[in-house]
Amino acid sequence: MLRWPWLVSHVAFAGLVGIVSFIVSCLGFTVLDLRRSYETKLQKHYFPTVYDILHAAVPQTVIYVVLNYLGYTNGYHAAQLPALAPRLPVFAEQVIAAFVVGDFFIYWEHRVMHAIPYLRKNIHSWHHAYHAPFSWAGGVVHPFEDAIVIACQMTFPFVCGFHPLSIWCFVAIWVLLLVEEHSGHDVSWAPYNWMPFAQCPMGGGAAPHDIHHYKVTKNFAFVLCVWDHMFGTFEPVVPSEPIDQCAKLK
Numbered sequence: 722m723l724r725w726p727w728l729v730s731h732v733a734f735a736g737l738v739g740i741v742s743f744i745v746s747c748l749g750f751t752v753l754d755l756r757r758s759y760e761t762k763l764q765k766h767y768f769p770t771v772y773d774i775l776h777a778a779v780p781q782t783v784i785y786v787v788l789n790y791l792g793y794t795n796g797y798h799a800a801q802l803p804a805l806a807p808r809l810p811v812f813a814e815q816v817i818a819a820f821v822v823g824d825f826f827i828y829w830e831h832r833v834m835h836a837i838p839y840l841r842k843n844i845h846s847w848h849h850a851y852h853a854p855f856s857w858a859g860g861v862v863h864p865f866e867d868a869i870v871i872a873c874q875m876t877f878p879f880v881c882g883f884h885p886l887s888i889w890c891f892v893a894i895w896v897l898l899l900v901e902e903h904s905g906h907d908v909s910w911a912p913y914n915w916m917p918f919a920q921c922p923m924g925g926g927a928a929p930h931d932i933h934h935y936k937v938t939k940n941f942a943f944v945l946c947v948w949d950h951m952f953g954t955f956e957p958v959v960p961s962e963p964i965d966q967c968a969k970l971k
Contacts (some may be wrong), residue, residue, distance in 0.1 A: 722802060727797075728793075730799045730802055731792075731793060731797060731798070731799065732799075732800045733792050733796075734885075734889070735875075735885075735892045736789055736792070737789055737793075738889050738892050739892045739895075739896045740786065740789055742893040742894075742900075743785070743899075746856070746897045746900040746901070747778065747856040747857050747860075749856075750856035750901075750904040751778075751856060751857070753906050754768055754769055754905075755771075758906065761906040761907055761908055762905060762906055762907075763905050763906065763907055763927060763928065764853045764905060764931065768855075769855040773855070774857060777855075777857035777858055777860075777861055778857040781857065781861070800885070802885055803884060803885070806884070806886050807884040807886060807887060811884070811887075812884065812886065812890075815878070815881075815883045815884060815887035815888075815891075816887055816890060816891050816894075818881075819874070819877060819887070819888070819891045819895075820891065820895070820945075821945070822877045823873055823874040823875075823877060823895070824942070824944045824945045824948070825948060826873035826874070826876075826877075827870065827873050827874065827942075828948040828952075830873050831941040831942075831943075832954075835938070835941070843863075844863045844866050845863070845866060847861060847862060847866075848861055848862050848866070849937065851903075851934060852935050853935075854903040854905055854930075854934050855903070855904060855905045856900050856903060856905075858903050859900050859902065859903030874895060875888075875892075878891065895944075898912065898926065898944055899943075902926050902927055902930045902943060903927070903930070904927050905927060905931060907927055908927070911924065911926035911927060911928065912924025912925055912944055912945070913927075913929055913958070914926070914928075916945075922946055922958075923945060923946060923947050924944065924946060925942045925944050925945055925946045926944075928958045929942070929946055929949070929955075929958055930942075930943070932956050932958065933956075938954065939954055939955065939956035940954065942954075
C-alpha cells in the first residue's frame, strides 16, 4: 500500500488480481498439457494442441489486459483502504463465507443457463464448445454470462463490506480453482481430493466437472459438490481409463 498506492487503491484492483491468477495458473496447467501428463489427465485420449491453446489463450489474455489497462488509465477511482489488515479469524470467516455463498449462486446460475433453451443455445453454448476442457478453456464464456458469474461471486462480499484483503485473496483463490476445474487434470490439491463430506466428496474441481462437459445435466457445482448432492445432480467420478486403453482410442 505504501509502495504502490495508486495501483492498490483502485477499486478495480481485485480484477487485476484475478487476471494475474488466471494467467499464472493457466500457464501451470499448460505445462502439464505440453508434457502430456497421463498421470493427472482425466480424458487421457485428448490433449490440446499448441494451436488449441493459443486459440483460446491469446484473445482472452489480450482482452483482459487491455480492458484492465483502460480501466486504470481512464476510469481511475480510488477506494478508501483500511489502515490495518483484518484479524485472522475475521479474514478466514470472510473468505469462507464468500466461497460458500458465491458457490451456491453459481450452482443455480449454471443450472438456469442449462434449463432455459435460449440461454443454453445462445449464451452458455460458448463455454460448452469444449467437451474435453483444458485450462484456458475455462475462460471461454459469453460476455453476458461472464458478467453474471462475476456478480454472483462479488456481490455478497461487497454488500457485506468485507475487508479488501479478504476480497483480493478470495478472488485469487477462486480464479485458481476456476482454472483447475477446467484444466482436465486431477491434481492432488484440487478440492475434490481433500474436502470430505460424510461419505461423499464435498469438494469440486476438474474430476467431477470434467463429466459435466459430456454429461451436461450432471455436476453443475464449482468449488463445493455438496450442492449437486443436495439437489440430485451429482454424477460419481469413475476411475481414469488406463494409459494402454487410451492408446487404442487414438
